[in-house]
Amino acid sequence: MIIVKIGGGGTINIAGIIEDLAGLDEPYVIVHGANALRDKLAQDLGQPKQVLTSVKGYTSVYSDEKLLDVMMMAYAGLRNKRIVELCQQHGINAVGLSGLDGKIVQGKRNKGIRVYQGKKLKIVRDFSGKPRTVNAALLQLLLDNGYVPVLTVPIIDEFNAAINTENDDVVRVLQQALEADTVINLIEAAGFLADQNDSASLIKNIPASELDAREQQVAGRMKRKMLAFRKLFEHGASKVIISDGRSTHPVKDALAGKGTVIE
Amino acid sequence: MIIVKIGGGGTINIAGIIEDLAGLDEPYVIVHGANALRDKLAQDLGQPKQVLTSVKGYTSVYSDEKLLDVMMMAYAGLRNKRIVELCQQHGINAVGLSGLDGKIVQGKRNKGIRVYQGKKLKIVRDFSGKPRTVNAALLQLLLDNGYVPVLTVPIIDEFNAAINTENDDVVRVLQQALEADTVINLIEAAGFLADQNDSASLIKNIPASELDAREQQVAGRMKRKMLAFRKLFEHGASKVIISDGRSTHPVKDALAGKGTVIE
Numbered sequence: 145m146i147i148v149k150i151g152g153g154g155t156i157n158i159a160g161i162i163e164d165l166a167g168l169d170e171p172y173v174i175v176h177g178a179n180a181l182r183d184k185l186a187q188d189l190g191q192p193k194q195v196l197t198s199v200k201g202y203t204s205v206y207s208d209e210k211l212l213d214v215m216m217m218a219y220a221g222l223r224n225k226r227i228v229e230l231c232q233q234h235g236i237n238a239v240g241l242s243g244l245d246g247k248i249v250q251g252k253r254n255k256g257i258r259v260y261q262g263k264k265l266k267i268v269r270d271f272s273g274k275p276r277t278v279n280a281a282l283l284q285l286l287l288d289n290g291y292v293p294v295l296t297v298p299i300i301d302e303f304n305a306a307i308n309t310e311n312d313d314v315v316r317v318l319q320q321a322l323e324a325d326t327v328i329n330l331i332e333a334a335g336f337l338a339d340q341n342d343s344a345s346l347i348k349n350i351p352a353s354e355l356d357a358r359e360q361q362v363a364g365r366m367k368r369k370m371l372a373f374r375k376l377f378e379h380g381a382s383k384v385i386i387s388d389g390r391s392t393h394p395v396k397d398a399l400a401g402k403g404t405v406i407e
Numbered sequence: 408m409i410i411v412k413i414g415g416g417g418t419i420n421i422a423g424i425i426e427d428l429a430g431l432d433e434p435y436v437i438v439h440g441a442n443a444l445r446d447k448l449a450q451d452l453g454q455p456k457q458v459l460t461s462v463k464g465y466t467s468v469y470s471d472e473k474l475l476d477v478m479m480m481a482y483a484g485l486r487n488k489r490i491v492e493l494c495q496q497h498g499i500n501a502v503g504l505s506g507l508d509g510k511i512v513q514g515k516r517n518k519g520i521r522v523y524q525g526k527k528l529k530i531v532r533d534f535s536g537k538p539r540t541v542n543a544a545l546l547q548l549l550l551d552n553g554y555v556p557v558l559t560v561p562i563i564d565e566f567n568a569a570i571n572t573e574n575d576d577v578v579r580v581l582q583q584a585l586e587a588d589t590v591i592n593l594i595e596a597a598g599f600l601a602d603q604n605d606s607a608s609l610i611k612n613i614p615a616s617e618l619d620a621r622e623q624q625v626a627g628r629m630k631r632k633m634l635a636f637r638k639l640f641e642h643g644a645s646k647v648i649i650s651d652g653r654s655t656h657p658v659k660d661a662l663a664g665k666g667t668v669i670e
Contacts, residue, residue, distance in 0.1 A: 188451075217481070220488050221480040221488075222476055222479045222484065224483075225483050225561070229507050229567065232510060237509055239504070239545075244491045244503070245503050282552075306489075306492050
């Protein structure tokens with residue numbers, strides 16, 4: 145079982161990814177983002193996103209009800225349905241689902257994010273949280289009947305409300321539920337770069353035991369990603385390939401070992 | 408089996424509908440629109456919808472690729488996921504799907520719509536069409552496992568492309584596939600009005616045999632609706648209730664015989 149995570153960046157070659165997947169023999173589940181789409185939509189609707197930086201240095205999007213609306217449109221609507229359409233055109237019988245559908249990804253709402261406003265410490269509460277469990281029975285039901293689940297945010301919280309979360313965290317709970325051996329994470333870079341401004345600084349292999357140290361090297365979204373990967377390895381052996389989602393054949397390249405392999 | 412069609416008007420009481428459905432014993436499937444949402448979104452994005460009127464007098468939305476994007480956002484994204492969320496909050500384990508997902512509603516793309524531009528007859532081709540078949544196996548799989556399908560447009564055409572269609576036509580193919588005995592159609596009016604500007608002109612009962620005549624009495628969306636109902640009766644006995652989606656308990660009212668009953 146492979147989990148293919150398609151990043152939400154604007155230059156990801158989705159058509160190439162789906163073309164590659166059509167030739168794959170192993171069963172797989174797709175998880176996708178849509179952050180570039182969401183940001184553009186929020187901008188176009190005159191409600192540009194606000195980013196929170198926690199006191200620990202992790203960034204996240206301030207997810208009020210309006211931002212959730214925009215997410216439902218960008219992630220579960222436009223991006224999800226266009227990916228499903230592409231899959232169908234390649235003979236993949238995809239079923240697109242948010243975490244709300246059949247409560248397929250259930251989480252717990254954040255109690256609040258500790259942020260500094262100027263020098264003042266403040267707790268900001270929004271509709272965001274962490275995924276905890278997966279409706280594996282529904283996933284398995286679809287897989288057993290020949291469907292490929294295409295998952296995205298939002299997910300559902302303990303009060304049955306829609307919440308935002310990181311798709312990398314969704315991948316983590318999915319990996320556990322499905323006991324997937326391989327996670328392919330397709331991003332807008334050649335892989336894990338020691339210096340994110342230097343594409344030649346690609347690290348080809350990272351032992352899982354070094355993820356903690358690597359996490360300290362980076363900032364922003366990659367920092368959060370490394371945290372998610374670290375937790376993934378904490379919950380069972382697995383192989384993670386961070387690879388270039390912009391190439392002509394992103395999945396083939398990833399499976400051929402291009403990018404960064406974490407084991 | 409009941410099919411509940413929730414109209415896409417801005418004043419439909421969706422919360423009341425879902426509350427009613429939570430108390431229903433019979434199995435059901437939800438089909439919903441989102442035209443008010445779509446129109447507002449299209450307007451906000453600076454691409455207001457264009458309406459085509461065919462030479463026969465039926466109106467439809469000009470569905471180019473951009474309009475399909477907006478539909479995916481409004482119907483399959485925001486409205487679908489907020490309905491699924493409401494369902495989950497009422498203990499209904501809903502799974503939201505567009506017609507693309509698992510090819511659940513397959514159709515045929517229109518060859519072109521004959522319209523007058525001034526006095527000139529022109530054929531306009533867009534991404535619209537008619538639903539033909541339903542993936543009843545997937546619907547039944549979900550129903551048998553305790554899930555309530557929540558369906559909406561777009562659907563998938565014979566080339567596996569997303570196309571727009573009328574949700575009332577989706578209801579028609581679903582009715583056949585599921586052999587549903589009752590269709591509840593919740594709209595922004597008390598039911599079928601002989602004079603659409605006079606709410607006191609409600610027709611309480613319409614024999615199915617009179618649908619053709621009634622179709623000639625009305626214009627716009629209701630004309631198209633009556634055509635869809637007529638075809639529904641052509642393909643198997645059924646009961647259609649057109650009822651007020653704006654009331655406190657729209658489904659209870661409909662099942663109590665309020666509105667217009669077609670038999």
